[in-house]
Amino acid sequence: MGLRFSTVCVDAHDVHPLASWWSGVLGWPSEVDEDGDVVLRAPAGAGPDWLFLAVPDEKVVKNRIHFDFTPDDQEAEVDRVLRLGARRVDIGQGDESWVVLADPEGNEFCILAGDE
Structure with missing residues (x-):
């Protein structure tokens, strides 16, 4: 197969606090990338990295995933x-x-x- 699952993207109204919260939950280090988004780096074998992206709206309905x-x-x-x-x-x-x-x-x- 030609695809590799590399990143989970998480929309966030307030990126830095949410990424920091998940970093604490998972124990994964975070960094700000060149676009200003926050990335949680998954340890080897722990799955894909998580990328937190700023969105202007707040969550209003149940997650689809x-x-x-x-x-x-x-x-x-x-x-x-x-x-x-x-x-x-x-x-x-x-x-x-x-x-x-x-x-x-x-x-x-x-x-x-x-x-x-």
């Missing part, structure tokens, strides 16, 4: 990410094994049950 994270300890990671500023959200998931959270700009993501 989201991230799933598999922790070593779901409860500990959910608590940690909530302390960093995430919030729980109900997208109609019901009583499931994963936990749906949102980042400071409202982008939903899931923390799965993990390998506990």
Whole structure:
């Protein structure tokens, strides 16, 4: 195949605080690129880099795509990410094994049950 998955682009109303928040969640270093966008550099084997792009509007509807994270300890990671500023959200998931959270700009993501 001729394609390589290299970057996830994240639209952000306030790029630097959101990128900084995700840098803290993931533990990945961030840098500002030549266009003034913020890049989180994924460690080898951790997936694609994340590129935060400034947009003038705020998020208003449920994501059409989201991230799933598999922790070593779901409860500990959910608590940690909530302390960093995430919030729980109900997208109609019901009583499931994963936990749906949102980042400071409202982008939903899931923390799965993990390998506990």
